[in-house]
Amino acid sequence: MSEEGQQRAQVETSVFSKLPQRMIEDLYRIGLIDGDRENGSFRPRDVSKDLSLFLPLLSTFTPRLVPAAKENCPLQFCTGILNAGFPDDQQSDTVELAFPAGGQGKTSIDAALGCLGELAERLSLCVLGESDPRLTDRDLLQPQVDFTRLLGLSRGQIARIEAAAFARSATGKSERLDLDTLPARVVTLDRLGVESRIQMPGFGVLFNEYAAFQGQNLSFASSAGCAVWASRQGARERALLELCERDAVDQAWYNRLGITFLPSEVVEASLGSDLSDFLAERSRFTRFFRVATDLNVHVVIAVSFFDRGRSASFGAAADWSTCAACFRAAKEMLQAELSLDLMEHSYQKYSGNSFNPAKLPRQLAYAREGSILADLPIEECEIATGTELATVHSYDSLLESILDRNMEIWEFNATRPDLNIPCVKLMSPDLCSWEPRFGKKRLYNNVVERGLRAKPATEAEFASRPFPF
Template sequence: MRPELAEPGEQRIGFKRHLRPQIVHGEAVYLIGESGVTAIQGSHVEALAPLLDGTRDLTALLRDVPAGLTADRVERMLTRLAAAGLIGRRGTEDGSATTEASLAYWDAAGLDPADAVAATTTSLVSVVAIGDIDRDALAETLHRNGLTVASGSGDLTVVACADYLEPELRAIDEAHRASGTPWLLVKPVGAQVAVGPFFTPGDGPCWRCLATRLSANRTAEAHVRARCGQKGPAPRPLIGLPSLHAMAVEIASVEAAKWLAGLRHETQRSIWSYDSLSMKVTQHEVRHRPQCGGCGDPEVVARTAFEPVELTSRVKRSCDGGGHRASPPQEMLDRYRHLIGPVTGVVREIRRAEGPAFFNSYRSGANIAAGGEGLEGLRSALRADTGGKGVTALDAEVGALCEAVERRSGAFFGDEARVSGSFTSLAESAIHPDSVQQYHPRQFETRDEWNSEHADFQYVTTPFDEHEVMDWTPLWSLTERRHKFLPTGMVYFGAPCPPSIVSNSNGCAAGSSLEDAVLQGLLELVERDAVAIWWYNRTPVPGVDLDSFHDSWIRELRQVHAGLGREVWLLDVTSDLGVPTMVAISRRTGGEREDIMLGCGSHLDPRLAARRALTELNQCMPMVCGPMDLGTFDVDMRRWFETTKLAEQPWLAPDPSAPPRDAFHHGYLFRQDLTDDVRALQHVLEQRGMEVLVLDQTRPDIELPVVRVVVPGLRHFWSRFAQGRLYDVPVQMGRLTRPRRYEELNPIPLFM
């Protein structure tokens, strides 16, 4: 017998108040509640059910049961019903309809009604209102709902505000963490009202965890605040209805009562928003940030950067689609789906781009890496969405998620590892930025004119000053097994830096594991180096026989493009590194403009190199499929689409003097382990005198592995024209008999 059912005296036993028994003799006892119906079968329970009306204690029940029901059987039945949460004890509460309904509510919540009523009426609630919100009206609502409002501190604080980024909330959060008092946020103003989350000091997130996520999802507003010198949220017009305000406050009262009554569940750590214009209720999860400066360890990110990057064995579990991965795409999406959300998510949204569904082109929000200064920089970031590509929609969706996380993890938050000094003061531990940025001295001479005529992607910095003091961040050299330093502004987006330093996403990658991410970062560096060597030298390269892959997906791709009045071909731009690298090109065959689009791909497996190039092509296709508003494109892209024709750029076509290469032209050795692939690429690069460095940018609150891989000497495919591989490799490979001169390089910068 359960102890709570065996207590004597006034402890009566009955069905839970939120359940109404209906007996259908010979069939079952049906317990009807708001959330469904439970059927209990058996003649004995039919006999016992009428007695479970809450008017009898155990002694009375045993006295009144029909003949044939023994005390042992009754007690066993009661124990099973209690274990199922169908019956409970009852006290001597007032039997009015209002009280009975309230007690039934606590029963439905799984709480003891008497204890819940006692807790909600004896606990104290503090009330704080920020700005123009009426504190007295809020306190009156709480009181009307049976809560005791304190004049000072209480067991719980309800804080009402117009914006969850109000500056006053920081001090409120600090005070509550110091006192250990939980508090509840509510936004009762606006067309969208919100309740939650509860903040419990020492358990779960704090307000600063929330504020970090909220701020990151307000890109345009942050730009306005910075330009106007505002510290708090941007002012908004007063909007709302009295009934909407009242609804939000009433719901907050219910949530406060549930909390004080002892009800706990994970969703209390979420914001629950109600959009009154669409009648949509949305949950926005708030998670603890281990690196939070308020409730976490703000040094954890910096400490991690000073640790070695150790690659371990990582068996490939997915080799389809566009790469080799440690986890299949569905597993990745399931594991990290919680990162998606417009309010508290790391990724605002993932949406399919316009165009044929076959393209599997997905978008995932503003590209932090594309932003420059001022309004044009904001437009660039918002226009150049992060995105994903893939043979399947799932591949593309996961790719979009990973790229958005990659950009967010690579953004500067202020807790990154940094040391202050100059290049000369750091001596041999510093990497010269020129070996990575690779600007030609002549580019500095014309930088003002160049920068005024080209997009932010093609920006030319000022010359680097080896004696200028700046922040530097450690990267782990896989080659030398030690830390070396690059300017922080080069390896983190948005970090303070002198005008001689700029960041970009080249070599940044997210993956299902650290090893996966390092491999993807290396492949991107190799790909862009090979593409730059081909593009700026404008050397004809062999085409690739698409039929030789015997790939039904490739056949369908060609049919889809043909249906759009376009032709597709593939070029082999593989460099001296020997890693298969392809460029897929699609052009319109009819009309005044050809709208030539391209995609690039590199992989140890030539089949996947081809697929990567073709899927990237598809990812870009939506911008040329429908009506094109060239005014929304950056200047280099607009110029390309307006003027480029294949007849005038014959190097874009397969070299007519070289036979097409087939799928087996490049030898390929499959390896079971991702780390073995990384080591193979590392060996190829080191044989040519280059060094591989890795910065682990994985954020503790996100957990999805992200790295920045740097190989000084490899070339970005933007306009970086310093001496080196760009000039030497075409001669070494026999594409040219002499290096191009600076003025002979392709004047059209690669716009991707």
């Protein structure tokens, strides 16, 4: 064994000696570690190289990892949950939050690593209290972000935030909300492809970081456009893919257009015969669509449902090739089905006469009351054609297509020092998002520019059709 390998093995042995036996049993059952039992305990002998990235997370938070399965499905699944404590501004102690996650893949190891990656992503976006080195005091001599523009909030949305804060305020005095001047710690953002740096309020990026307004705590943090990977560049590429996936899907959903059926031969080539046969033979209907975009990337959505479009599950993905995007969308859809099954079980008492959508997760409420056939033009879709289906894109070509349109992408290095897992969060004032961000002109104008509709829709139209997944 090389000197580097010996050092890694020593570190791993030290870490595993501190893990609870339950955690070690989880990793062994999944196949992430191999080893020997001695005197009733487990001694690791071989550790998956990919697992090394997550050792600080495992030793600090000891998440629970549980393999999951769908009957006859050739893919493997993993569900995970960890509990983490965060400072509470209102109390002297901490508040403990539970973080659920899911992963899927061709093997149980792939599924577990995906689950750990999702847990790492969520933890990375949580503030580390007052000592978080990613946050600093605002320096007014440095360029500052146009916060409302970057978030994409419309004037109407800002007004509703003001009204809601006033309704809860004890002062009885209405105030105008200026997000750019609220006292707050800031993070640093770097612009992709351009030498530029700005400061941004941390409550727009990190969870559990707030700004006070009329006695209320405001936060606009979101996990959209965030990814972890073994390298910062790898995390950056995957974060950009997610940002562009959300942009295309958001336009298609709110405008109710811009999707075409993927040809069956493309779907079969993407999924392989085992997964294709599984989807074809079950009682759920499954459909795959190409989502139109003017960027150099492939975006695919996968939708499954029962009769009349009920109990819909949804998966979306962007990737460099059509086949890669299709397979990833299928995995996300199947993971959503598992989550929906768990929610149905957990919320059984909220059914029948006691049904109240306000008490349910939005995906479950939509599954019970909504219809995907009514909300997307699935039955009227044409089949996707053209040589672009076979085109293979790259990170450089995607970024170039964004910069050529004078659109901005801002990067926050979200890597937590205690986890040391490379994490990148990307934000754009231009690209659309699943969250209702009705101040983004691209949501209204891009579909018109691409000839998909004659004139832009209105904010009222968009507000009446919230994204349910």
